[in-house]
Amino acid sequence: MAELAVNVDHVATLRQARGAKHPEPVQAALAAETAGADAIVVHLREDRRHIQERDVRLISQTIKTRLILEMAATSEMLGIALDIKPETVTLVPEKREEITTEGGLDVITHMEHIRQAVITLKNAGIKVCIFIDPDLDQIKMAHKIDADSIEIHTGAFCDAKTSYDREREYTRIVDAAKIGVKLKLGVHAGHGICYQSIKEFKGLSEITEYSIGHAIISKAVMTGMDTAVRDMAQLIKEL
Numbered sequence: 001m002a003e004l005a006v007n008v009d010h011v012a013t014l015r016q017a018r019g020a021k022h023p024e025p026v027q028a029a030l031a032a033e034t035a036g037a038d039a040i041v042v043h044l045r046e047d048r049r050h051i052q053e054r055d056v057r058l059i060s061q062t063i064k065t066r067l068i069l070e071m072a073a074t075s076e077m078l079g080i081a082l083d084i085k086p087e088t089v090t091l092v093p094e095k096r097e098e099i100t101t102e103g104g105l106d107v108i109t110h111m112e113h114i115r116q117a118v119i120t121l122k123n124a125g126i127k128v129c130i131f132i133d134p135d136l137d138q139i140k141m142a143h144k145i146d147a148d149s150i151e152i153h154t155g156a157f158c159d160a161k162t163s164y165d166r167e168r169e170y171t172r173i174v175d176a177a178k179i180g181v182k183l184k185l186g187v188h189a190g191h192g193i194c195y196q197s198i199k200e201f202k203g204l205s206e207i208t209e210y211s212i213g214h215a216i217i218s219k220a221v222m223t224g225m226d227t228a229v230r231d232m233a234q235l236i237k238e239l
């Protein structure tokens with residue numbers, strides 16, 4: 001059965017909107033665990049628009065499941081990761097002007113830089129995942145530089161406006177997941193997945209972890225974290 005990794009970034013978004021002390025991402029992380037989350041995800045952005053370094057530290061010291069730290073492969077972030085030592089670092093591309101992560105990491109273009117980051121993290125005992133578009137050449141390169149896993153960027157699929165685009169993007173994800181397994185990479189998926197789109201991954205047993213944030217936190221505003229996480233965990237059980 002696939003696992004659910006809950007991203008609590010947008011609890012911090014709400015806090016930062018007022019420069020206030022609440023809501024606390026660590027509290028959301030604990031509630032998510034109680035409701036069945038298998039891992040907690042935070043994206044520490046260079047511009048610190050939501051999650052702060054203290055959130056990563058607090059969550060790391062408090063949760064009982066796994067911490068997945070999403071970050072750009074910069075020397076500042078590598079220093080933080082080596083200090084906090086999350087279970088996994090997911091390397092993501094980052095642009096200051098984007099609203100959210102727009103594409104997967106271009107491992108082919110930045111091969112040597114990313115390879116060095118993978119070596120540094122793995123030498124410290126941190127697993128490395130690469131957030132990647134469902135592009136077979138990119139995935140082969142992720143394997144070549146010795147990543148442990150890939151997280152297939154599901155944004156284009158989730159945002160597709162027509163059934164033609166949706167089917168095309170779904171096929172890309174299926175092909176990407178299959179090649180990932182063939183290369184013995186862990187295969188995860190995330191970005192833009194909601195309570196409807198998760199159902200479309202039914203039968204795709206190659207994907208062993210779903211990383212979901214915005215939809216869960218949006219629902220939690222209405223229902224509380226417990227119901228929001230339990231409902232998503234149940235949908236993943238039914239895949």
Ligand SMILES: CC(=O)[C@@H](O)[C@H](O)COP(=O)(O)O
Nearest residue numbers: 009043092100101131190191
């Ligand atoms: C890598 C990814 O798909 C998401 O985790 C995303 O980067 C989260 O960052 P935001 O919460 O800032 O959108």
Ligand SMILES: NCC(=O)COP(=O)(O)O
Nearest residue numbers: 007190191192211213214
């Ligand atoms: N890696 C994907 C993630 O952490 C959450 O993305 P989203 O559900 O907030 O789009």
